[in-house]
Amino acid sequence: MRDVAVIGIGMNEKWGELWEKSFRTIFVEAALNAIDDAKIDKIDAMYIGCMSGGLFVGQEHIGSLLADYLGTGPIPATRIESACASGGLAFRQAFIDVASGMSDIVLAGGVEKMLDVDGGATTYALSTAADQEYECFHGITFPGLYAMIANAHMHKYGTTRKQLAQVAVKNHKNGSMNPRNQFPFETDIDSVINSVMIADPLTIMDCSPVTDGAAAVILCPLDLAKEKFKDHPVIQVIGSGHATDSIALHSRKDLTWLSAVELSGKNTYKMADKNPSDIDVCEVHDCFTIAEICATEALGFFEPGKGGMAVQDDVTAIEGKIPINTSGGLKSKGHPVGATGIAQILEITEQLRGDSGKRQVKDAKIGMTQNMGGSGGSSVCHILEVK
């Protein structure tokens, strides 16, 4: 296997309600930003994470569409789907493609245009990431599934309503320093707890938003990056891991434990030859506040049940021992589901390059991403290191 580096990153100038731009335009915009950042003049292959072009904009077959509009020529372009982990998985497929020696310059992108349909259609499209016949049939929603995880976590470990809110407060504080975010404003604990209840105990401020957005990164062999692409510090992908779990939450023995996150994390640490204590900065999949708490436990940053306390004690703040979601996370940045996993790679690459401005984690050398599908039915992790 060849060593692989990330040489270019790009996303839209701002995520959010991009009424004036189409599905194809937001993708091409992000991809061109990544291509310009890398200063490349060709792409050998492309992988695009997209959960549901069909339900959100009535568009499938997006490999053909997006390669055409990006002007890449007739390259192999593959759409990757693993619900909200589609972006992370697209990055992993691009990594495998370069590592295997099949392709040299590969674009890994993600795109979702969620705001062309009304709220009911959005809820339906997202619900297809759960078990249609044995979860959705009974009227459960994604906030509802994570609310049940939250109640189980609170019952088993004594995690508090306030600690859940503190995840949102921290991520919005980080996000207030990231102008690309959909909601780059600060909030406070009372505002989170007292906002509209969606599924007890989660309010709308515990939930990541619905977003239009795209992101893209460029990968190539490490040797080529060192030789030809010297404008940025060289960022190597040193670990990649992917795992699945039952799609239905109720099939899992422990409702508070995200096994796919644990396993994808362990495989990534093993490949990278690193431990949780080696990680300087990490982006995790905070689709809901409770998800960040569960993910940080499953990745081994904290003991089971201690994730809430860690947020309360500022351990996961930018100045903390293990900064989590310096970008603002899905919560503040927005969550265009297929693009989220790629935007996580973008944030970690910026951090390792030292380009994160006010959000910069001091001396960040090793960073990690964790991107999750559904209620934890799939998870993809990566570890990046500046060389």
Place this chain on the structure above:
Amino acid sequence: MGITARNWREYPQRYRMEAAKCNKCGKIFFPPRLVCNECGNREFEQVKLAGEGKLKTFTVIRVAPSNFIDEQPYAVGIVELTDGVSTLMQITDCDPDELSIGMRVKIEFRKVQTEGDAGILMYGYKAVPLRE
């Protein structure tokens, strides 16, 4: 959309809670499946799920999917039945405030949703708190 056929296929589970018990290791699957994920065996015996259990977790849906809007707010939970099988269902005939993790429930046959403009009624199982 094929909703009618899709619903019809699930009648044995939705109406009668039919499950499959692995002939080799005894694990019970709901719905039935073709291969046991515990031992790899492919032979099963048909069993009916237990009619009682306890709440492992729950929530109250305040913002419902479009086909449940008339019902909101409503409670949904994961019930661990006395035979060890856990599955998700609505919790009905209750005040959401009286629900708690560990609470005992019984399973009843109820209307679950009305689908589409033609309005086919879809029935299935729901949990009702057992008040001792």
